[in-house]
Amino acid sequence: MIVPKPPGTHVRAEVIGSSDPAPTDYHVWYYGAGVWKSTSWLGVRTLKSVSDMWNYQEVLTELRPRLVVEFGTAYGGSALYFASVLDGLGLDYRILTVDTLPGRIDQQAIDHSRIDVVTASSTSSETAAHISQLRSLFAGPMFAILDSDHSGAHVRAELELITPLLASGDYLVVEDSNLNGHPVMPDYGPGPYEAVESYLADHPGAYRRDEAREAKFGFTFAPGGWLVRQ
Numbered sequence: 001m002i003v004p005k006p007p008g009t010h011v012r013a014e015v016i017g018s019s020d021p022a023p024t025d026y027h028v029w030y031y032g033a034g035v036w037k038s039t040s041w042l043g044v045r046t047l048k049s050v051s052d053m054w055n056y057q058e059v060l061t062e063l064r065p066r067l068v069v070e071f072g073t074a075y076g077g078s079a080l081y082f083a084s085v086l087d088g089l090g091l092d093y094r095i096l097t098v099d100t101l102p103g104r105i106d107q108q109a110i111d112h113s114r115i116d117v118v119t120a121s122s123t124s125s126e127t128a129a130h131i132s133q134l135r136s137l138f139a140g141p142m143f144a145i146l147d148s149d150h151s152g153a154h155v156r157a158e159l160e161l162i163t164p165l166l167a168s169g170d171y172l173v174v175e176d177s178n179l180n181g182h183p184v185m186p187d188y189g190p191g192p193y194e195a196v197e198s199y200l201a202d203h204p205g206a207y208r209r210d211e212a213r214e215a216k217f218g219f220t221f222a223p224g225g226w227l228v229r230q
């Protein structure tokens with residue numbers, strides 16, 4: 001069943017340009033069944049859709065970043081996943097992953113020599129300074145992912161912080177923009193999707209939406225959130 005959208009809400013087919021309801025039905029089922037809560041990478045919980053992870057792998061392989069910045073570590077599974085891909089590519093890189101709650105982060109992520117696990121708020125000035133420092137040490141392409149507090153106001157603040165730190169061609173994923181009826185949890189309130197919309201309204205041209213990437217596997221937890229810095 002497709003969750004009805006409130007009047008006026010932007011209705012997007014999960015495959016852009018397609019009226020086939022199957023991807024949205026699958027998205028609603030996948031999210032509601034909690035598959036993403038029981039997914040792991042190398043035994044570490046990773047709160048993601050697996051098709052989004054495959055898309056990350058393709059983006060990372062094309063971009064070959066020297067720096068990955070993740071807001072929202074949780075158990076560390078996603079940071080470990082990025083490290084596995086970049087190790088496989090043989091890159092000299094660093095990952096910065098930031099979370100306010102350090103207690104549940106798996107030792108594998110903490111021990112990985114290329115992952116910096118930092119306890120801080122994603123929107124703090126310390127985080128911005130840390131990213132700037134790593135940018136100068138690891139010059140080259142950067143991949144960033146916003147996956148911490150999903151309230152619209154917080155994600156908007158993250159966008160304000162991260163955008164000036166990204167260079168043209170760098171890649172940004174704004175996660176969980178599927179909340180607030182896009183298409184899951186219609187009563188969530190403004191979330192990542194609305195934050196991206198408002199940021200792009202105020203800063204037209206800051207990013208290009210990577211719609212082909214978004215549409216590739218039929219559904220994504222990050223609709224409208226696959227962005228290339230212009």
Ligand SMILES: C[S@@+](CC[C@H](N)C(=O)[O-])C[C@H]1O[C@@H](n2cnc3c(N)ncnc32)[C@H](O)[C@@H]1O
Binds near residue numbers: 047071120147149
């Ligand atoms: C959805 S989880 C991250 C999932 C993880 N990236 C993964 O894929 O497995 C969100 C995390 O954001 C953290 N968080 C909440 N507010 C934050 C903030 N202001 N700054 C940094 N992290 C925050 C939470 O503690 C939580 O661990």
